[in-house]
Amino acid sequence: MANNIEKQLKEISERLEQGVKEIFTSERYTEYLNTMSKFHNYSFNNTLLITMQKPEATLVAGYQAWQKKFNRHVKRGEKGIQIIAPAPIREKQEIEKIDPVTKEPVIGDDGQPETEIVEMVIPRFRVTTVFDVSQTEGEPIAELEVPELTGSVQFYDTFMQALQNISPVPIRMMNVEGDAKGYYHQTEKYIAVKEDMSNVQTMKTGVHEVSHALLHDREVMDVEGVLKDQTTKEVEAESIAYIVCNHFGLDTSEYSFTYIASWCESRDMKALKASMDTIRKTSAEIIGNIEEQMYELERENIMQYEEKEASATRQEKLEQDSAEKIDETLLFHGESGRFAIYQMDTGGEHTYQFMGFESAKKLGYTIEGKDYRMVYAAPWTPTITLEDIFERFNINRPNDFHGHSLSVSDVIVINRTAETKAYYVDSFGFEELPDFVQQRMEMLENNHTRAYPPVYKGTLAQAMEERDVDAYLDSRKLNIDCKKAIEEAIALNFDGLHLKEDAAKQVLEQFGEERMTFVMANTLRELSYDGRFSKQNKDWAEHIEIPENINQGKNLNQDYVIESHPAVLDGFIDMARAEIRMQKIEQALDEAEVTITADTRGFEADGHAGTWHTVDEREYAGEKFFFMEHDEYGSDVAGIIVSEHGQLVAEDIWNGYDAEALEAISEYLQEKGISVEGLMP
Secondary structure: OHHHHHHHHHHHHHHHHHHHHHOOOHHHHHHHHHHHHHOOOOOHHHHHHHHHHOOOOOOEEEHHHHHHHHOEEEOOOOOOEEEEEEOOEEEEEEEEOEOOOOOOEOEOOOOOEOEEEEEEEEOOEEEEEEEEHHHEEEOOOOOOOOOOOEOEOOOHHHHHHHHHHHOOOOEEEEOOOOOOOEEEEOOOOEEEEEOOOOHHHHHHHHHHHHHHHHHOOHHHHHHHOOOOOHHHHHHHHHHHHHHHHHHOOOOOHHHHHHHHHHHHOOOOHHHHHHHHHHHHHHHHHHHHHHHHHHHHHHHHHHHHHHHHHHHHHHHHHHHHHHHHHHHHHHHHHOOOOEEEEEEEOOOOOOOOOOOOHHHHHHOOOOOOHHHEEEEEEEEOOOOOOHHHHHHHHHHOOOOOOOOOOOOOOOEEEEEOOOOEEEEEEOOOOEEEOOOHHHHHHHHHHHOOOOOOOOOOOOOHHHHHHOOOHHHHHHHHHHHHHHHHHHHHHHHHHEOOOOEOOOOOHHHHHHHHHHHHHHHHHHHHHHOOOOOOOOHHHHHHHHOOOOOOOEEOOEEHHHHHOOOOOHHHHHHHHHHHHHHHHHHHHHHHHHHOOOOOOOOOOOEOOOOOOOOEEEEEEEEEOOEEEEEEEEOOOEOOOOEEEEEOOOOEEEEEEOOOOOHHHHHHHHHHHHHOOOOOOOOOO
């Protein structure tokens, strides 16, 4: 048996030596490197043995490994590939005992050297058989899909980002003088790659220089006691670049092998095999790391794309609804002239769409605001007449107008600053609608999601730089108006001892939550030194975004400070915050369509792509909270925490109910007016 094993090893060794001699030519060297790009987990010797016995092999494993690891089995009659595997043996031997101090044999009382029994590990090798995937059948093999190279490289950006992520030093695209395509700067520790090269050339050069940074850094070589000449360094780097690029479907052989072949001819067998092992190991490391990075980058890109698409769809609808509400709010409440066009919201044989005014009345129809929706709004000047509007929206319609041509039954509303009137487009001329404006205003006021002009959060300097001064000035005026409205509400509703319970409600309805919150929080921040304001309100104000607004040494935020008595104002702020919370709760209850439970799956969270399922449930201050993971990606992506009614409480959560999550829950409870003191661990 032992003689047979020795005979097999001798035959394989002879084939190995012959293969090394043959591989020196450019063609055989190319064949070898192609194989290494597929078998980067095998030693140099075994890679060569596989190449000689089955050059077309792509993935090999042992007979049982195919069954246990891949759920595949070797086809009947297939001939295996023989490689060498370590098979060390252990033997007990009697040897002289050596004194650990003197390093001399220990002499016994009888004058003879003492002995001891030790177990020795003796290296041995055996022949083992492996099979290529083409020789097996069963479940498909999972592989990283890489697009086929056609002209420009489709995955160029992902590959280069992955290469940057695994590089030990930064990679910079820059102007490289001369014929060089790139270089590794040994002193400043960065890689330079020449700009404006093709995708393939850039990728190959990048891998080449990363190989230099990994293998040939001067400090690393000094520490390891390695000495290599420049030719060896270049050939190692170029060989690795070829293997890595070949693995990803890029053929760089024409560029690489003229120089590599000439180097091979000048090296003896031992030196070549040593360099080949370095090339194989480094190629394997780079290939594995790039594949891992590309997988992560592609997954992130897919998730970001899906989330962006879902968010864009939701945002588009929200923006459309919000834009209409804002336009209508400005139409009725703005101080500058505006006009708007309304068209029938629902048509059909039982409506008065396209009917003349008198015809509609004779048929018993009443022209009502609820039957319409605003389809266009724009500034108005005194020179614009109803006839001008009719002509413009029939002959030369604006590009941003998406309704039908202005027709009978449409309504034109004009805010002439002093008055706002509505006009029915009749068969001949226009008919005034005295109730239409009031009806639409009531609809706007009664809408739970009434839109208000947004607060401009930038500074005057920023507005000037971004050419957005009008938005800044409009927002500034509304801030001052809101401040004055709060002062007036306090004056009218304070009897010397108490504020009326609904003192803040009217101001909130007039200016909206965002602006009222901004003005109140700004006042608390500017007067933070005043002890007459409660700590609770001051803490609340610290979480409101109030950008510093200094212009020519003057603090413009001072213009928004409410000048009512601090103690009374503190009570007013309490009322306003309570009213805001109540409105949010009522709106949430009205809009709630789901109740989250421990068994919830397929939940769609606002602002997050895909669906989610409950992982853990906790209760704080009588409120239930649910930690959820993504249905598709599970714990590979950050989780979220939602309330029992599906309201998003915390996001980007990786460790369940950790400190960050509990802080978000605490803020959520505080916004609802619930004390959290002592609840959080």
